[in-house]
Amino acid sequence: MSTALIYFYYVLPLLILPQEANPVSDWKVLNEGFIRIQYHAYDTDIADLVYLVIKKNFDRTAEMVGYGGPAIANIVISGSKDEYNLFTGNRMPTWSQGSTDYENSRIVLKSPSFTGIRESELRRTVIHEFTHFLIGAVAPPSSVPRWFNEGVAMYLGGAETFRSKINISAAIYTKSLISLNEIQYLMTFSGDRANLAYAESRAAIEYLIEITDEKSIRFILAELYLNKSFESAFTEVTGMEPIDFEIEFRTVIRQRYRFYFLAAVGDYIWFLIPGLFILAYLAVKIRNMQTIRRWKIEEEQDEFE
Incomplete structure (x- = not known):
């Protein structure tokens, strides 16, 4: 994609879109070059982490998809489920942790402050959505x-x-x-x-x-x-x-x-072993009782004869 097109479709929205996109007024903004992250004050550490993840993975991601422009991103870290649904137009399934909105040239993330996801999962989500974002910049x-x-x-x-x-x-x-x-x-x-x-x-x-x-x-x-x-x-x-x-x-x-499914079976085998021992014990006990009963019958028959 040419530099002019990159600016028109991806850089320009970063300059004019965010003020129109905010559904509430208490947003903080992290601006570094063409990377813009909107977040609530309580998510300052999350915003810093998101920025570092993008900076660290930009070159690798850009090379993979063939993106030759500047490091760009427009990210919203939503602070609640309702806020996430508002930014995504209620189009995302409940299991989603993030969304890339090509129409508005932005990434919307769920904040770990309300999802409780681990940092490692947040990192994967950021890279995942950023990859979508750059793919949308080249095709x-x-x-x-x-x-x-x-x-x-x-x-x-x-x-x-x-x-x-x-x-x-x-x-x-x-x-x-x-x-x-x-x-x-x-x-x-x-x-x-x-x-x-x-x-x-x-x-x-x-x-x-x-x-x-x-x-x-x-x-x-x-x-x-x-x-x-x-x-x-x-x-x-x-x-x-x-x-x-x-x-x-x-x-x-x-x-x-x-x-690989055998590994899943292995996850449950330790729970099954005690039950198997109990079943084996009961089976042996029942068999012994049947044997004793048969002996008694045979003994009674011998006495009768």
């Missing part, structure tokens, strides 16, 4: 499939969790894997189904990078900037049509993730 957001957008954000947000692998493994055995196209409806999913969608999206991007390299991500986004369809951009960069990639990807994850 028309509507042209980027949800699985691709979420997958890149998850990939940059940190290492894959063991729980994500278990989720995919369980879905393999219950035949409940989500097709990549279906992930487009992520915002309508339940929390558990959303976790699976995020895990699959990340795994898909990891596999795409494995068979190509990280540059393929920004090359695909660059093609989308030229108003090419995702199918055309993906095929031109990877040499595969998206449907063929998904077929190959599903084959691979079935091989790689199929045994």
